[in-house]
Amino acid sequence: MSNLIKCKLCGSLHKTEEMYEVNPNTDAEFYACDTCIHNREIFRCSDCSNYYTLDYYWGNYDGSPICTHCEIRYFVCEHCGGVFPDTEINYDEDADANFCSDCMEERQMNLDELIQDYYYKPDPIFYGESDENAYLGVELEVDNTDGNYDNKLIYRAAETLSDDYSSQLYLKHDGSLSRGFEIVSHPCTLDYHYNQLGWQEVMETCTNGTLRSHDTSTCGLHVHLSRNFFGDSQEIQDLHISKLIILVSKFYDSHLLKFSRRKPSELRWCENPAIVCENNDTEHTIVDKMKQFKSKGRYMAVNLENQNTIEFRLFKGTLNFNTFIASLQLVMEISRYAICTELKDIPTTSWGDIFMHTKFTELKNYLKEKELI
Incomplete structure (x- = not known):
């Protein structure tokens, strides 16, 4: 008979083969059942396919999460702030920076003159009158x-x-x-x-x-x-x-x-x-x-x-x-x-x-x- 393992999140008992390993090869490793693994506090890394809690979330590529263990294979585009695998990053010698393919194309079309970098934050200008500061x-x-x-x-x-x-x-x-x-x-x-x-x-x-x-x-x-x-x-x-x-x-x-x-x-x-x-x-x-x-x-x-x-x-x-x-x-x-x-x-x-x-x-x-x- 298969050993029964307790789900850390809900406490229910399940066969070993029915459980999911969360945070593998870390000090925070535990097992979760099929119901709990879909909790929004747990994600599946799109690179290594392992399950992790949000403590091990590093970023996302194309809308899919990447864990901190896989971040070494990814770069951040220094223009849009997006995460990309090394195969989709272009190095621009003039700017001494890494850019994704879309940002490289946009730079060539002068979109940079129109669209500010992610961290751009001008001094606010307030429009309209509000005695209650409802802006x-x-x-x-x-x-x-x-x-x-x-x-x-x-x-x-x-x-x-x-x-x-x-x-x-x-x-x-x-x-x-x-x-x-x-x-x-x-x-x-x-x-x-x-x-x-x-x-x-x-x-x-x-x-x-x-x-x-x-x-x-x-x-x-x-x-x-x-x-x-x-x-x-x-x-x-x-x-x-x-x-x-x-x-x-x-x-x-x-x-x-x-x-x-x-x-x-x-x-x-x-x-x-x-x-x-x-x-x-x-x-x-x-x-x-x-x-x-x-x-x-x-x-x-x-x-x-x-x-x-x-x-x-x-x-x-x-x-x-x-x-x-x-x-x-x-x-x-x-x-x-x-x-x-x-x-x-x-x-x-x-x-x-x-x-x-x-x-x-x-x-x-x-x-x-x-x-x-």
Whole structure:
């Protein structure tokens, strides 16, 4: 009879041949059952095919994870920040740098003049008037991963965006994208995004340039909200942001994932914060939980690593204006609710308490379309 091994994650017993080895050849090696191996905290390295916990995650190549043991066979493109095997990296003597094939081609078409490096971060310019510091910065990823890729059309789209919207927007490379770029806005009020920035024309330009967002596996819509919106002091900000994280955790699986349009395979970029408000929690203990959550890194539904903003990473990318605006409106609605609601009332808050009576037309219509109200 085969020996039985206990799954470290759930404690169930299984035959040896039915178990999966996790973190092999490390001090943290253990076995997991077939159910637990698909936990989002475990990934399978696309190079060596071994299973690892996120402690051994190094990066991803073409959307597939690479472990720290296999990183020696991969390089980071010094232009887009993407990870590539050594067979797909080109060394540029003039720049004394390694570039992936796409970036080398883009450099030859002068896309560098239009699309900034991944680490580019200009001083923010604020658009619109807001007494409550309700400024939203948007990162909309667009890409092209199918057979109709046309580098010239993409170049023209980037050129149009750079020429016509250079005051409010800028373009950046992102290593998670195959052939596209990230459209980043300066901080704007919701009204400015809606009425003045010109997002509908921006989205049309992208579509005409063979770029996509929703119908890809690579694109997200990230929304930054000013920390100052949550209060004048660090103490007040921490409390309100903690309540927000609890609400996001509470409705992550039941409502927010459906709203986000993301597939299960895309959730590693926006994990559930999983913070719960217990009956004996106080403002102090809740803030402590929030600070511990911050150490989990930026690939969470709400990223707290930025100094001046919190980043909502939930949403899948979109070139549909109404869906785009509804996503920004959801950020404002749930954030305002967190600010205006006492901590003691957060555990009993329902989804309907937050959104049933929203006055945002696009948000209300989208929630009805998704059968979320």
